[in-house]
Amino acid sequence: MQRKGFSFFNFKLPQVPPDDRGKSLTQLIKEESQRWKEHMKKKKEDGSSALPAKYFYRGLMLFQFPSQMYVVLYYIIPYFFVDEWTRYYFGVLCWFLGINGIANWLCVMLYDPSFPVSRDKPSIPVQKTWDNPPDRFNPLIQESVQQNGCAVYDMSGKDGLLWQYCNKCQIHIPPRAHHCKFCKRCILKRDHHCVKVGNCIGFNNQRYFIMLTFYAMIVGCLGGFLTFMYLKDVYWVKEAKSWTDLIPPVAIFRTIFGNTNLHNCFLVIHVYIEPLFGLFGMFYFTTQMSLVMEGKTMYEVTKKRPVISSNTINRNIKSVFGDFWALNFFFPMTIIFKQRDDGIHWKGLKYDHNANKKLEGDIV
Ligand SMILES: [Zn+2]
Ligand SMILES: [Zn+2]
Numbered sequence: 001m002q003r004k005g006f007s008f009f010n011f012k013l014p015q016v017p018p019d020d021r022g023k024s025l026t027q028l029i030k031e032e033s034q035r036w037k038e039h040m041k042k043k044k045e046d047g048s049s050a051l052p053a054k055y056f057y058r059g060l061m062l063f064q065f066p067s068q069m070y071v072v073l074y075y076i077i078p079y080f081f082v083d084e085w086t087r088y089y090f091g092v093l094c095w096f097l098g099i100n101g102i103a104n105w106l107c108v109m110l111y112d113p114s115f116p117v118s119r120d121k122p123s124i125p126v127q128k129t130w131d132n133p134p135d136r137f138n139p140l141i142q143e144s145v146q147q148n149g150c151a152v153y154d155m156s157g158k159d160g161l162l163w164q165y166c167n168k169c170q171i172h173i174p175p176r177a178h179h180c181k182f183c184k185r186c187i188l189k190r191d192h193h194c195v196k197v198g199n200c201i202g203f204n205n206q207r208y209f210i211m212l213t214f215y216a217m218i219v220g221c222l223g224g225f226l227t228f229m230y231l232k233d234v235y236w237v238k239e240a241k242s243w244t245d246l247i248p249p250v251a252i253f254r255t256i257f258g259n260t261n262l263h264n265c266f267l268v269i270h271v272y273i274e275p276l277f278g279l280f281g282m283f284y285f286t287t288q289m290s291l292v293m294e295g296k297t298m299y300e301v302t303k304k305r306p307v308i309s310s311n312t313i314n315r316n317i318k319s320v321f322g323d324f325w326a327l328n329f330f331f332p333m334t335i336i337f338k339q340r341d342d343g344i345h346w347k348g349l350k351y352d353h354n355a356n357k358k359l360e361g362d363i364v
Pocket of ligand 1: 166167168169170178179180184185186
């Protein structure tokens with residue numbers, strides 16, 4: 001076949017496919033939007049819709065950590081603190097917060113929260129059904145039948161938490177483990193899938209996730225406040241010419257053309273990102289800590305699973321953070337202090353048999 005070189009005169013407009021000939025423009029737009037909707041629905045179902053968020057937040061962290069350390073150490077600390085010792089100790093504190101934040105972030109991403117497929121599974125009864133369950137449990141049983149092909153919410157056992165079968169992974173999974181459509185595997189004690197870190201939060205990495213949100217809260221709130229004060233006192237007075245200079249693309253444009261310094265550009269971008277980190281951190285840290293203290297997971301709360309824990313608050317916290325749990329606030333340390341549970345057996349936890357009656361206001 002003879003190859004034709006590109007010629008301007010050979011250029012043709014795209015042809016209308018034969019099927020679409022004779023259709024009106026509104027009809028074509030309608031069909032195209034329908035195709036787009038189906039495409040997006042499929043992406044949501046197979047979990048690939050979460051991918052862009054994962055890479056966006058990873059890029060954001062890789063930008064934020066070095067740039068924030070740079071402006072804090074070289075501009076913000078020298079501006080706010082005159083005393084040499086105060087500068088030194090504040091610098092140490094900033095390194096401590098930054099390194100802890102990054103270390104916990106890496107741990108959340110790198111620890112595998114899934115239930116290993118290759119592990120020898122005990123033979124357990126998974127196909128029992130519960131005779132005459134209270135109404136409240138009917139949706140749970142139906143959902144289980146639809147998802148797993150069998151009803152496993154058998155309350156006749158002592159603790160009421162039984163193994164299930166995952167149709168997608170084709171393995172038996174322990175109580176509180178659930179399949180994640182984004183990770184495409186079963187997650188031990190699944191809490192939720194975090195699109196920002198791009199991993200599921202479960203038994204193996206929840207402690208790091210909570211610490212990450214703790215550091216994000218402190219770094220975001222403290223950093224946001226100091227950045228705002230610096231911009232107000234220095235940038236606004238000396239360099240900015242109008243309010244538009246506080247818009248990140250304008251600041252980047254001015255930096256490229258030499259109108260302002262690189263650190264000012266970083267600070268203008270940070271003043272938007274840091275409060276966002278602070279608010280996200282605060283929201284997740286408070287909700288996660290209250291769930292951990294109650295001994296529940298976000299999955300169970302959002303799906304209205306009536307799980308109740310008879311363990312003490314201290315025991316519930318140790319289940320997630322291990323012994324000497326307060327030390328987690330200083331460094332991530334699975335190797336030294338292991339968690340109390342194994343992610344498979346749940347002592348002191350059961351389904352609430354009276355959940356149905358409590359809903360109706362009866363005291364049982
Ligand atoms: Zn699965
Ligand atoms: Zn997941």
